[in-house]
Amino acid sequence: MFRKTLADYPLAITALALSLFGVAIVYSAGQTDIPTYVAPLWKSQVMWLALGVLCAWGIGNSSVRLIEWVTWPAYLLTLLTLSSLLVLGAGTGANGHMRSWLAIGGHRLGQPAEIAKIVVVLMLAKVLAERREAPKSLLELWKPGLVVGIPFLMIMLQPDLGSAIVFVGIFFGMLFWSGVPWPLLVLLASPVISLVFSFSTGLWGAWFLVLIALVLWYKPYLVEGIVLVVANVVTGVIAPILWEKLAPYQQNRLKVFLDPSADPRASGYHVLQSKIAIGSGGLFGNGFTLGTQKRSGFLPEQHTDFIFAVVGEELGFIGVALALTLFLALLLRATRIASRANDPFGSLAAFGLMSCWLVHVVVNIGMTLNLMPITGIPLPFFSYGGSFMLASWLGVGVLLRISGEGRGHAGSLMS
């Protein structure tokens, strides 16, 4: 069952380059005028990177079938862990209200949500790969919906809005890749779009007309059509009530997204400082470790959520462009692997991992410039965090394996 394969060097090198870049920035993030607990963190980040690379190497030398085989038990284990978190989970300092950490005896072991993302990708790939034809109606989506829905709800309950958004991204990305027609995807997303537009009656009205036209044109089952329209009306109407139900910090995050200068001392402070840091970096930046906003502590969460602002401030637009190019290379490579995989499971898994990273990269980097709401999604290979680094490299490992068994390689079935 185990085959020797050629490694996908472009993927491995891109991921390693991003990781080393990231470790360097974590090191820089610790270089503040008044040293904080962040200063020594880069060492443990290096350790986690080594562990991650090791795991990726291990997975890369296993087989896609083995990965598929462990998917079911892994998924069940993940659900078990996530549900136990709701009872036993421990919050972290800044996000004390969130029960997202797995802790035993007071020692935090990691954030299961990060691993859960990969497991859900694999599980979804397995479920979608079972069908010869892509789902053509919403009713046919109940199984994949359930696969994502259960962990999604559990994570929403923590509550961890950021990770939940990633699940949505994975879901839609993989449905697209499995060949679900785009009108169906739009219809699927329509209740959420209604929710967003419900704050403006005019916008919602326009959207509702588009929806009706789409339903008439795509001609889903009658029941589906009615359910969709009703769902849209319901979310459009109950949205303001839901808003009231949101925790104040969640409301704040959304409000600050709309107007960061509204409350610069509190929530808007983060975004404002991040924008100032990035903007002051200019074309070439202040130089590695020399960012003044970061050094004097104005930049919040400079080693986790806002780590990309350090890149912007210290390495300037050049550094930012380099990092984004590396990310683009990684994502394109993953897409290529997905299109060349020799079986549907591998193909879907690869595209799912790519979607997961894409959401992370876009939301996290967009957040530093206030293009996205502050959701606390880390940046793959950059943000400090053991389980996250490990999860990212597990993903790399899976991709390496899928690539290795794909077309054009020694073990390919379809070359």
Place this chain on the structure above:
Amino acid sequence: MSVHPNDIARRSRIARLALSAVILSLVGAFFNAQVLQHDRYKLQSQENRLRALPLPAPRGIIYDRYGNIIAENLPGYAVSVLPVNVDSLKSSLQHLSSVITLTPEQVDAAVRRFRRDPNRPTLIISDASMSVVSVLEEHRINFPRLIIQSVPKRFYPDGPAVASFVGYTGEVTDADLNSPAYQGYKPGQLVGKGGIEKQYEKILRGREGVRYDEVDARGRQVRQATPRLDLNPEPAPPLYTNIDLDLQRYVAGVFGDSLVGGAIAMDPRDGGVLALYSAPSYDVNKFTGGIPVDYWKTLLADDRRPLVNKVTQGRYPPGSTFKLATAVTGLEDGIVTLDDHMPEPCTGGFQYGNRYFKCWDKKGHGSISLGRAIEVSCDVYFYQLGLKIGLSKMIAGGVSLDMREKTGIDLPDEKRALFPYAVDYYNKTYGARGWSNAVTLNLSIGQGENSQTVVNMAKFYTALATDGNAATPEIVKQTPVKTRIFKLDQQQMDGLRTALAGVIGQGTAQSARIEGIMLAGKTGTAQTGKRVNGVELNHAWFVGFAPADKPTIVVAVMLEYGGHGGRAAHVASSIISHYLKVAPVTAVQSEG
């Protein structure tokens, strides 16, 4: 999943296109922020890190006429904190309370200052003692946002002796900050309160400097910014006064702890105030850095009212010192000459209608001239002179002699002297039939509806000492202002001065004689209506000048409930003799 290669290729194309578009738009957004809007963010990042630390300017030093220091600046320490919000300020104050004592007033004041100007370091202690500073320095590490600053601190070497005119400095109040007069002032800044400190605030203030410190996000100082950004405070120029500090000290000494009242010494030639003292005084140095509550309460509770300036704010019936105003009015209008006798000789009293008006001397003065009447302060003579002038001319005369004016002395909150503006005043106050012509008699001897400030009487006597030109009292040296208030010929002026000299020579103030100097002046024993054990308490007045022929000093002394005017004359003569460097002759107190 549909695995047809064409399908996969199509989806792959779409995915790659979407990916590239998304990443490219991010690149575009960063290009906009980092390259196109770089300048704006660069500026913001600099403002972010720089904290302006205000550097108070030393107030102007106040000198007397010989260059002696009245007010100076000593090094002091101010303690401030840089809070983020009210809650963090309160918690900082609570932390501080664990190592130093903070009164609830200091805490309240700090919160108020922060609310006024959250961007300025919030002052907590404006004048911290060395012990407080050393304790704080010891615990410095625990208070990262604390600022201990060396600041100039006002000091008055002669404290209580100069309190009456110099005023003091204190923190600008909330009410001040709301008024347009204090535009540009910041909470925690010092302003002059009372006295010339307030009067000349604009000159004495100086210009606050600023130093930019580079701080981290928690307000801790990282380093001083480049010196280029520094703006040194500009000290205020010195202020030169007309005060003779030696004389001022002497006046304070004469009053001592027992006498209550006020005294002013002026140069009649230019209005320069040589000394101005209100007793009892207070230690103005205790006011620096916030008036201690218990001291303030003591001052307020004192029924001798130390906080009221007896020279510029106290109003007292001028008594016989006002007889000169009656005389000047009569002479100016040609109603009387210095040699004229009145129809009724003084027999110790005067019958007017159904009332008998007593002279202060029961024995009577007989038939005397105006000159002699001034010397012996004969009431009966002035009753008749008043009647002869008539009420309406009497009032007009008083008004033209500025008896209902402020002197314009350069001190804040001077009170206007009270005097009827016309006969109509009586009609308005008492009703047309509610008063009789007897008010004329009272008015002519300085009683009745007549309350004068000490400084206003001194100003009037500068006109008597010179040529009818009253000199506006000026503490700070500036262009003298003289206003003609009456016009008499040389003979009349000389006659008046002779009569005033006679008051000391052979009149009511013989005890006040000075060896070798001719002193001129007028006593006053003003009835107050206040009685203790059946004896009426009188204010003792003396206003005079010396040398009588060529006056260089005018002195007005008023002793609250001080009894006979002779006591005030005694105080005045010692002041004058000290100033003219001659010895007074201390004689037995005469009655009169």
